[in-house]
Amino acid sequence: MSAAAREALVSSWLSEPKTPSCGKASSNRFWVVDNGSSHRGREAADRLSAAFPNAILVHTPVHASWLNQIEIFFSVVFAPPGP
Structure with a gap:
């Protein structure tokens, strides 16, 4: 995937209105990534939030079943x- 195509995909997803099942709309968007070298660490999170202020980069755990951890999160x- 080219950088321009990736940028267009991310931009379209982050600008699309979302309403979670709880019914509370939020402008924040969570972008879940693994710990690949191109998106690891604070620099990657800063790079994404500089381009998309409503984006929050979430890394999957390195030493755990990432799917279970994401479901819990x-x-x-x-x-x-709560009451």
């Missing part, structure tokens, strides 16, 4: 508020 993020 988003179940907490989108949990309905």
